[in-house]
Amino acid sequence: MLSRTFLCVAVASACAPVFADTVWLKNGDRLTGTITVYDGGKLMLTTDYGGSIPIDMKKVKTLQSDRELLVKQGNDRKEENTVSRSIQPAEEGKVVIADGGAPETVDLASIQQIMKPRPLVQDFTWKGSADAALDFKRAQNDTDDYNLAFKTSARHGLWRHTADGEYNREKENGLTTTDNWSAEYALDRFLTDKWFWQTRFNYKHDNVEDLSRQRQIGTGPGYQFWDDELGAFSLGTLINNNRYQYSDGSSDTFYSASLKWDYNRYLIGKTFELFSTGELGKPLSGAADYSLDAEVGLRYKVTEWASLNVKYEKDLISGTKDNNDLSSSRYTAGFGVTW
CATH class of the missing domain: 2.40.160.40 (monomeric porin ompg)
Structure with missing residues (x-):
C-alpha cells in the first residue's frame, strides 16, 4: 500500500503542469499556459495546444502566475514597477501581487504592462x-x-x-x-x-x-x-x-x-x-x-x-x-x- 501511494504521488507530480499560469475569463472559461507579456490591452498566453493566444484584458476575470514577473502599474499621479514573486487570483477584476512583503490586492485595470524581468548580467x-x-x-x-x-x-x-x-x-x-x-x-x-x-x-x-x-x-x-x-x-x-x-x-x-x-x-x-x-x-x-x-x-x-x-x-x-x-x-x- 505504501509503495502504491508513493507511485501515485510520483505519477501525479509528473503529470502536473510546472509553473503553469492560469487565466480565468469572465465568461467562465479557464486557460492555462505561460504569460509572456501584457501590453496595449492584450495579454499574450503561450500554450502547447494553440500557440500564442492574445487575450483582451477586459475579458479577464482574474489570473495566476507563480513565476517572477515585472508588473507596471500607473495612474494619473504616478507609475510603479513591481517585480512580483507571484500573482494570485482574487475577486473579479483584481489580483493579489506578492513581492516578498505584504501581499497587495490591485485592480487589473491599473496594470499597464506585465513582462519577464531582464537582469543586466545574463548568461546568454x-x-x-x-x-x-x-x-x-x-x-x-x-x-x-x-x-x-x-x-x-x-x-x-x-x-x-x-x-x-x-x-x-x-x-x-x-x-x-x-x-x-x-x-x-x-x-x-x-x-x-x-x-x-x-x-x-x-x-x-x-x-x-x-x-x-x-x-x-x-x-x-x-x-x-x-x-x-x-x-x-x-x-x-x-x-x-x-x-x-x-x-x-x-x-x-x-x-x-x-x-x-x-x-x-x-x-x-x-x-x-x-x-x-x-x-x-x-x-x-x-x-x-x-x-x-x-x-x-x-x-x-x-x-x-x-x-x-x-x-x-x-x-x-x-x-x-x-x-x-x-x-x-x-x-x-x-x-x-x-x-
Whole structure:
C-alpha cells in the first residue's frame, strides 16, 4: 500500500503542469499556459495546444502566475514597477501581487504592462530576424526585384555582438539597375546597465553607382534607454575612419562623427513590431557634406516565428566627388522569420 501511494504521488507530480499560469475569463472559461507579456490591452498566453493566444484584458476575470514577473502599474499621479514573486487570483477584476512583503490586492485595470524581468548580467541571449522581398513583373517592361536582409544580436554578460547585412538587386528588361550589398559588425561592452562602448566595422559594395566602395571603422559611447520583452532603444555616437572608392579608381579617406540609433517596439501583445535603424553622419573634413542611411518598417507576426513585413529605406550622401548627391529610396514588402 505504501509503495502504491508513493507511485501515485510520483505519477501525479509528473503529470502536473510546472509553473503553469492560469487565466480565468469572465465568461467562465479557464486557460492555462505561460504569460509572456501584457501590453496595449492584450495579454499574450503561450500554450502547447494553440500557440500564442492574445487575450483582451477586459475579458479577464482574474489570473495566476507563480513565476517572477515585472508588473507596471500607473495612474494619473504616478507609475510603479513591481517585480512580483507571484500573482494570485482574487475577486473579479483584481489580483493579489506578492513581492516578498505584504501581499497587495490591485485592480487589473491599473496594470499597464506585465513582462519577464531582464537582469543586466545574463548568461546568454540570442535574437534576430531574416527578411526576404521578391517582386517579379512581366508586362511591357519586365522587372525583377530582390531584397534580402538579416540582423542578429547575441549577448553574454556585459558583452553584446551585433551583425547585420543586406543584398539588393533590380533588373528592368534584362538591364541591371541596382546591384549592391552591405555588412556590419558591432561589439558593445556595457559599462553600466545603460552606458556601453561600441566598436564597429561597416562595408558597402555597389556594382552600379559611381561610389562603388564604402568602408567605415568607428568607436564611441552609447546609451541603452531600454531593452526588455517589449523592445529596445539605443543611441550611439561614433568617431569613424571612412574610405570612399569610386568606379574610376579614385578614392577619399576622411574622419567623420555620426549618430546611430536602433529601435524596435512590440505592439498589441507582440502581434506587431515597429522598428527603425539608421545613422546620420557628418564628415570632419572633405569628401561629403553629410550622409544618411536609415530604414523604418513594420512586422506582423503570422506565427510564433514567421512574419510579414513592410519597410522603407533611405540612403543619402550629399556633396561627394564632383558635388554629386547620391540618393536612393526603396519600399519593400515581404516575408521573414524572427527568433
